[in-house]
Each structure stands twice: as structure tokens, then as C-alpha cells.
Amino acid sequence: MTLAQALDELVTANRILAREGVVDSFGHVSIRHPERPDRYVLSRARAPECIEIDDLMEFALDSTPIAAAGSKPYTERFIHGAVYDARPEVKAVVHHHSPSVIPFGITGVSLSPVMHMCAGIGARVPTWDSRARFGDTNLLVTNAAMASDLAGALGARPAILMRGHGCVVAGASLREVVFNSIYLQLNADLQMKATALGDVTFLTDGEIAAVLRTRGSFTYERAWEFWCRRAGRPYDARAIDG
Amino acid sequence: MTLAQALDELVTANRILAREGVVDSFGHVSIRHPERPDRYVLSRARAPECIEIDDLMEFALDSTPIAAAGSKPYTERFIHGAVYDARPEVKAVVHHHSPSVIPFGITGVSLSPVMHMCAGIGARVPTWDSRARFGDTNLLVTNAAMASDLAGALGARPAILMRGHGCVVAGASLREVVFNSIYLQLNADLQMKATALGDVTFLTDGEIAAVLRTRGSFTYERAWEFWCRRAGRPYDARAIDG
């Protein structure tokens, strides 16, 4: 994939997350720079539904913008930098406030996979509370210290909740983090509905492992084509063979 | 109905199920081949919203593709083959993951008709759990053994839930299985809402039998015209008189 294709797909990822209701005016998605692993690419501060290719900016892993003078970046870009810095295998990161996910972070109820498609969220999604170490703040992760603490709590997991704020999803590709963001939202919906009905049977650890072991890129591709169509974005068919 | 008409309606069925939120990127619908009852027709592995007529493939009842080399089929096509093999009267099958239906499969709460339009889901929809016989798997029904076990649990019923996965709906026509898939989803929604309000009065067995005994093809036709319109698909008016 060329850099131009990667940037185009990052725009698409923004539009998909908006179309699927995972982000509203806020929330953001980044990729590690495909040619410079010590950089990441993220939009300027703008609602994901509105983002165009010219809005994309490059950042060092300490979240300093590469261009000396430029557009206003997201104040919470430190989340992305800290995760890329801590985990070399991570190629894409989403930070979002899905209204299905928030209720878990503020009640301390554990979020775990209830169906096969949601296995990628991790066996148990932990919750990070900024107040534990940083006290009364505006809850935004706007500096390296908070971002590093959050990345430490995330550890090697695919996702973590943030109390009173949202969540972070990290993964090996842009398609993977978009997929797991959308199915994190679905799992939260399903788990809330099921909790109201009776005792919930979650996937076993063995089932989660089996899903992840057998999941090919084809699964992400099928969903990506569908979400491109819904978001009114072109779908690059080459990716299916890739 | 000609074969060409049947295939066109299968594309329409895919689009309707997507439009009504019964399927997302996953889930599939098939018909028994109208001229060759030892075959069934199912799309290649693609999101239902995206399916075109050229995506349709033929399979033997053991789920081997008829064309030696072709597109990638759904790995779970075995569900369809096993049901057609076990039940000669079945002419169409849907497998879906409706987010309204999943909560019942994972809590073991029995799903039963609460209104006349939902009588076609059967008096009591059972739940099949792949773990009972196959242990920790990725939950996908990707071989004849699992599919046969599932079809056995379905028996002569119109629908069955799959724990942590979704459900199967089988019936005498494509319109019938689409109708019962959509009203299975609605019944699940209604039953969840009602459970939160108070003690639920379900249809009696006598009422369910009376609905099914008096339901004509006209009921399916009226809904089909509406769903075609919503899905942006042409509606074939001849069917009303058929």
C-alpha cells in the first residue's frame, strides 16, 4: 500500500466511525506512518465526519507536530503517541466515546465478549480512571504523563475503557481497530440488553482464543467493504486479495 | 417463476435483510435451486448489502461448490446444506446475528411469540450451544458435523438460536424466511421491553396455530412490497397474483 492509499484509508476510517455512531463531533483515529515508524498520522482537530485528506498531520511519538506551523491538533493526541511508543506492533489507534461503552466505564461493570464477532475486544476490558493518579481534572488526556499512565493500564490488550470519558482501541491494522471499535460498541449494547434479561453466558477463554487464532484478514475486508458503502466512500477492491 | 427471477429475488432478500438491520457485514440467505432440488444457491462471501447477481454460487447439499474454481464461499455455508438435506420441504434458509436476538441465546431466556405477526417463529425457539458437543471452538459452523448437529436441534421447527452467535430461520419460501427473520427480531425487541415492564402474556398454542393456519401468501407479499421499497429494489407485481 502506498502512503497516498494509507492516508485515503485513514479518511475513510474517520467517516466509517462517524457513520456507525462510534464517534460524534469528538473521537479520533490514527495510523502509524507506513514509512516512518517513529511517526504517526492523525487529523487536525476536526469532527471525524468532516475530515478530508488535507486535514491529516504527522506527529513524532512524543506527539510534537512535524510541521513547525500548522493546523490546530487534537489536544488528546498524546493518547496515540503513548500507545505507539509503548507497543511497536501497534499500527492504528482509535479513541472514542461511544454511548454504548460509557455506561460500563462509569459503573465498573466488566465488559467481556458475548458473541464471536466481539472476541477481538479482549477477554476482559479494564477501566482506567484518570482520577486515581491525577485527581480532579477535565478528564482529557492532554499530556505525556496521563497518556503514559493510560498506555500502561492498556498494556498488551486491544482495548481499555476510560471512566467518564470513553475508550481506546489499539491493533495491528486500521481495519482491525475500526472493526474492534464497532464490535466493542455492539458488545456493549448486547451485554446491556442481556443483563436486563438474565444471567449472561460469556465466551470462554478457549472460544476467544479460537476466534482470534482463526480470524483472517478476509473478515475485516468483508466488513470494510460494507462500511465503505454505508459511509459513501470508495472501496479499494485490491485489498481483498492483499 | 423463472430461475432468473429467483436469483434476482435472492439478491433482493439480501438487501432487505441488510436494510432492516437483521444482518450487518455478516449473515447470509439462500434458496434451494428452483430446478435442481439437490442444490442450493448462496452468495460468495460478501456483506449482504453489497451482493449483486454475479455473486451467487451453486452448491451441492454437502456444500461443495458446483463450479470447480470460483469465488470464495462463506465458510458457514454448511448450515444451509445441512438444513436442505434434512428437510425436503425447506426452500430457503437465513442465518443471521440480529442484535435483538443474541441476548436470548446468551441468557437462556425462552423466546416465544408475543404478537400475531410473530407467530411464525414457532411456539418456543430453542437454543443450540456449539460447546455442548464440540467444546471450545470459534463458534463458526464450518463443517458437516457441526451443521448436522445444528440441523438436528432445529428439527422441524422454523427457527433456532445459536448461543453467542446468532440464529437460523428455515421455511417454505424466500419471502417466508425473510418475513420470519424480521419478525423474530421484532419479537425479541418486544419481549425484552415487555419483560422489563411486567409479567408477559404470550400467544397461546391455539392462537399460534390459528395464525399459521390462516396466513396466506398475501401477508408475505404486502410486507415484501414494503421492504423492496425501503431497500431500493424493484418489486415484481406479478407475485401478488401468484
Next chain:
Amino acid sequence: MTLAQALDELVTANRILAREGVVDSFGHVSIRHPERPDRYVLSRARAPECIEIDDLMEFALDSTPIAAAGSKPYTERFIHGAVYDARPEVKAVVHHHSPSVIPFGITGVSLSPVMHMCAGIGARVPTWDSRARFGDTNLLVTNAAMASDLAGALGARPAILMRGHGCVVAGASLREVVFNSIYLQLNADLQMKATALGDVTFLTDGEIAAVLRTRGSFTYERAWEFWCRRAGRPYDARAIDG
């Protein structure tokens, strides 16, 4: 208003109820014939979203079609005929299956106004159960005996629920029954949400009476213009001054 205008507005009413999710493929709305009070006008059996002016048919109050040979009528048209026959002041009737309303009919939980806009549903909406007098049926009101029993239970009220089936809304104008159908649906949603939160304070009888005493046609007009716009139907501005 001319007959042509009245018929055009009946088409609009069908489209509005579909757009607002009150009806799906089923449910219907009628008007008393503006020039012949011993007749009513109702579409042939078709989904409300699809109805055109040529689908409208005239019926006597015993629900016999006026034209000897014609299109297939709704089998449940008897509901309309029985209400017009019992209540000369009624000029329009809706029968619908709103998914918000069904949970009340099947749990026996009383539905009452929780906000001023919903006062028109009546102080307490009763539930009619076809099984009480007619035993195990397909729940459809397809004859004069059932319809008369239902109309008797409705009495002078604006609305009644039907267990496992839906509801009937009757009123002095088409705009009024569409308004009360949509706000019956909203009240049901609000009451379900509030019930899950705590003890609900309903409007007092005095408040309900005050709302109805002071409600002018202007309230219906403002909503009608909005719903026409959402349904893609022209809004006849003359009505505002009428």
C-alpha cells in the same frame, strides 16, 4: 376541504405513520367519507408506505365495499366500520402495531399520559383481549362480531390497546388521530424508560382536561407540516388558516 383534498390527505396520513415508525407493512388509517357519513374511505390491502390515491376504496359502515368488484380490502376493515357506526362524532380511525405500544398490551400495565403532548391518548388506555370472548383465534378482527366487541370496549375513549396485536385510535379529524397515534407511541416509550428509573408521576386528571380544553387545531397543524416534510409529502398551507 374538497373530497379530492381529503383523499390526498389520507394518502399523506399513511405515509406519515410509516415514516414515524407507527406502522410497518401492516396497520391502516381511514376517514369517514366527507360527503357521505354512512361511508368510510380506506386503502386496499397494502403497506401504508406504498399507498397511492388510486388504492383508496369506499366502504359502507358494515364494511362492505361499495364497488361490487375491486381490489382486495384489508381483512380487518371491520374495526373501522364498527367504530364509525358506534360513534357519529368520529371522523378518522387508525389501527396500528407500534412496537412501543405492544409491551403494554401484553403485560397489562396501564398506559397513561406522562407529558402534556400525550394527553390526547386518554387518562387511562384500556386493553381489549380478543380471547376473553372469542377464545383462540388468529387475533385478527375480521368480522362484525369481534369489531363490535372491540368498539364497545373502546367506548367514548380516544384509544384502546389490543393484547398481542396493537391498538385503535379514533378521533374528530385525520390530523387528530395521526397526532394521537404518534404521541401514543411516544408516551409508551417515555413510560417504559421512566418505569425503569423510578416511580412515575403521571399527568393529573385536571391537567389532562386542561390540555384538551385548550388545544387548538393549530397544534395539530404545526405537527402536520413537520411530518409532511419528513414524509416527503406536500403540505397544504391553507389548512393553517382553516
Next chain:
Amino acid sequence: MTLAQALDELVTANRILAREGVVDSFGHVSIRHPERPDRYVLSRARAPECIEIDDLMEFALDSTPIAAAGSKPYTERFIHGAVYDARPEVKAVVHHHSPSVIPFGITGVSLSPVMHMCAGIGARVPTWDSRARFGDTNLLVTNAAMASDLAGALGARPAILMRGHGCVVAGASLREVVFNSIYLQLNADLQMKATALGDVTFLTDGEIAAVLRTRGSFTYERAWEFWCRRAGRPYDARAIDG
């Protein structure tokens, strides 16, 4: 900002609130006149989705229309006048009936911020009940006495609920009241979902203060651009630099 721009933005605010489901046929939004602080601007009585610039009218703070003869104003305009009269710093007011907010007003459950974006609704949103002082009314605030009582209960707060009716949101700019109206609705949704899951952790007073202290106009701008796009309204990019 010129007066023409301010009026154009008021039309946009109406459309945004309709698009986001905060208002339906009812509810209204006003601004204090940008050149005449003793006046406010509000549409004639019309559904917010339908409002055009020619519908806007000027009122004195006692809610008398400035033009002797004109269009029919909202009967509840007194809400706006009373708030502008009591609070000179208030530049915009919304009155709405969001279906997420009503359940709190009718159960007496306290609504408080559960996430950072919702901090602007105030630490605890009180409920005003018209019945306490005015007895059985149609619940509409159609005179100065009721409006003054409501404004008194609102005090210096950004929002107040009205039992069985809706709520009022007041603030320092049009963007702020639209933002807080939409996030009041979201907070209500989140709090209802969380209440069903377990014990809810609300933002602390220190966190709420920190959010408000650090919130810049840029936050409102990012959301405004997104909502303009969704509502099909032009977004005035100058505002970003303003």
C-alpha cells in the same frame, strides 16, 4: 457577527436541534438581539425543522412582539423573555422536550454529568413542577407569572427540567445552548443505561469545574461544523477563528 449572520445561525440552530432529535414539532430556540439587548429573536410558531429566516420575529423582554401585527408567536415565548430579563449574561435559550430528558422530570431522579462532554448541564439539574404553584394547568408556560417562577427556579444554572413537559437550557451563546441541549440529551441516555447496569459514578464537582474552566469556544465550533453538515446547513468557517 452581523445581525444577518446571527439570524442565519438561529435558523441553523433550529435545524440542528431537529436533526439531532432534541425537538420534534415542538420546542424552540432564541437569541438575545445582538444589537438591542432589551429584545430577543424567536421564530413564529412553527416546527423547528421547517423554520426559514422570514419566520423570525423580535420580542421585548416582556414577550410582546415588536411588530404590531404579524405572525402567530409561540404561546410559550414567555420562557425566553423571563430568562433574558433575569439574567443579563444569557445570550441564547432553548426550550425542548427531548424524549431522553422527560423520564427524569417525571420520576424525580436527579440528572448529573456522567461524562466530560456533559459537564455543561450543571452539577445537578433541578426539576420545576408547574403544579406546585399553579395547580392543574395545561402545563404550558403561557404567561409572565409562570415564566418568572420557572426562571427563578433556574436561577444561575445552565438547565432545568420541567415535570411532564421538557426542559430549559440557557447560556452565553447560541452554540453553547445547542451544545448543552444535545449533551443533556446524551447524558440522560447514558445515565438511564448506566442506572440499569449498576451504581453510577458521576463526575466530581472538581471535575465539572475543571471541564468548564478549560472549555474553549473551539469545542463548540468543532461540534457546530459537524451538526451543520448533518443538518444540511452551510457552516461559516470564519467562526473557527473568531
